[in-house]
Amino acid sequence: MTTGVATPGRLAAQAGLADQASLFLLLPISARGVGMGQSMMASHGSGDGVWWNPAGIATVRRGDAALHHSQSVIGTSEALTVTASSSLLGVVAVSANILDFGGDIPAVDNSGNVVGKILPRNIALVGSYARSLGHRVRAGVSYKLVQFRFDCEGLCPSLPTTQASTSALDMGAQFDLPTSVPVTIGAAVRNVEVHLQGGRDDEADRLPTRVQIGASARYTIPKEYANDAEIRISADVIDGVPVGEPLPRVGGEFAWEGRAFLRAGYLFSSGTSESGGPTLGLGFVAGRLVIDFARVFSGLSADAGQAPTYLSLRVTF
Numbered sequence: 514m515t516t517g518v519a520t521p522g523r524l525a526a527q528a529g530l531a532d533q534a535s536l537f538l539l540l541p542i543s544a545r546g547v548g549m550g551q552s553m554m555a556s557h558g559s560g561d562g563v564w565w566n567p568a569g570i571a572t573v574r575r576g577d578a579a580l581h582h583s584q585s586v587i588g589t590s591e592a593l594t595v596t597a598s599s600s601l602l603g604v605v606a607v608s609a610n611i612l613d614f615g616g617d618i619p620a621v622d623n624s625g626n627v628v629g630k631i632l633p634r635n636i637a638l639v640g641s642y643a644r645s646l647g648h649r650v651r652a653g654v655s656y657k658l659v660q661f662r663f664d665c666e667g668l669c670p671s672l673p674t675t676q677a678s679t680s681a682l683d684m685g686a687q688f689d690l691p692t693s694v695p696v697t698i699g700a701a702v703r704n705v706e707v708h709l710q711g712g713r714d715d716e717a718d719r720l721p722t723r724v725q726i727g728a729s730a731r732y733t734i735p736k737e738y739a740n741d742a743e744i745r746i747s748a749d750v751i752d753g754v755p756v757g758e759p760l761p762r763v764g765g766e767f768a769w770e771g772r773a774f775l776r777a778g779y780l781f782s783s784g785t786s787e788s789g790g791p792t793l794g795l796g797f798v799a800g801r802l803v804i805d806f807a808r809v810f811s812g813l814s815a816d817a818g819q820a821p822t823y824l825s826l827r828v829t830f
Contacts, residue, residue, distance in 0.1 A: 537612050537635040538659065538681075538704050539721055542581050542592045544805035544823035548794015549764030550778020552749040554699035554727035557651065557687060559803075559827065560594040563608050563641045566685035566701040566725075567653030570606055571643035573598045579827035588614040588634075603644030606655075610637040620669040629667025636660045641683075649691070655683040657704075680707035681720055700726040702754075722754040727762075741770045764792075772798045776807070794823075803827040 542564040546553045553565035560577050562569025573596050581592040592610040612635040620629040636659070643653025660678045685701030706720040727749030734742045745766040752759040764778030774796030782789025790811030797804045805825040 536587065537637070537661070539723070540583070540585075540587065540590060540612065541823075542583070542590065542610060543579075544581070544794060544807040544825040545776070545796060547792055547809060547821075547823045548776035548778060548796070548805065548807035549747060549766060550762045550780055550792050551751075552727055552729075552747040552762045552764040552778060554685070554701060554725050554749050555687060555697040555729035555747060556699075557697070560596040560606055560608075561825075561827075562643070562653065562685075563594050563596075563606050563639060563655060564592070566687065566699050567641045567655045567683050568643050568651040568685040568687045568699065568701070569653070570596055570604045570641060571645050571651035571653055571687075573604050574829075576830040577827055578830075579825055581823070581825045583821060583823045585821035588612050603642060604653075606639075606641040606643075608637075608639040608641065610639070611635070620665065620667065622668070629665055629669050631669055632662075632664040632666065634662050634664065636662065649689040651687040653685050656707075657681045657683065679720060681705055682707060695731045696728060697730075698726075698728045700724075723751055724754060724756065725749055725751040739769075743768050774805075782811075801829045803829070 541547050541551055543561040545561055546556075546565055549556070553561070553569070556562065556565065557569035557572045559573060560570055560579050576595070576597040578595045579593070581590070581594075583590045590610060590612045592608065594606055594608040596604055596606040598604045614633040618631040618633065619627045620631055622628050638658045639655050641653060641655040643651060645651050658678065658680055660676060662676050682705045683701060683703045684705070685699065687697055687699040690696040690698065703723045703725070704720045705722055727747060729745060729747035731743060731745045734744065745768070747765070748761065748763045750759045750761050760781045762778065762780045764776065767775045774794075776794035776796065778792040780789045780792070790809065792807060792809050794805065794807035796806075803826070805827075807823040809821045
């Protein structure tokens, strides 16, 4: 590992609760979103919206189930989302995300003998609800229960096994403009803290609340140039609360017959982002199975010699 980059285990062990929250809750989920440069505020139609703008799940037709995997120098993330749709009640989703920091921390006794190991990991459980309000407006909300854990195998006298939990809300909306070319605008506020318990008082800092707004446009290529092909372009701006340093992110997607997708994006970073810089993604549809892959080419992981990779598998009902 590159000198000056903390190991994942030490990073988790030494960071305060707020640092862990920032790291965990700001890591991107879903290969499609990463491939689009994380400009996902106006995206809708799949359970991926749980992780970006909960209003985006309002147009899920019947339901879907998706598994998202990512690997970086920070650790390994596994996320699962299941959605169910009702024409009368709207769309609900249940999701879970586990971030395993890896690099198990040895637990030693007073004599320096290894007597166990400490396992740092973060867990998030998410419940989401969204529905369409008329033909053009969608709104959604997610409730998150997040746990920051230091589990122990064996004896851990060198570091007490600790847990802390927090709750947060994500809220979002989308609007389809009445234009000849389909244009959607979207906005979301994520990680609005509801309650925190556990841990020391001096670590009970606020969660990394983010405000993100954006728009997307979809253009169908004339048949004389390409048969059943379209281009989607999106652009977002994201900032913390209070606002003060907005950062743009842009993405584009070329779709061929609704079965093959090529994506590219770019994130403008403040220099501390895990996944700033250019992104590239691919997607394939085979029946009800959707496969997405994405790669990030700069940021903390890439600088440490391990560029983040993302894989998503989704089944539509």
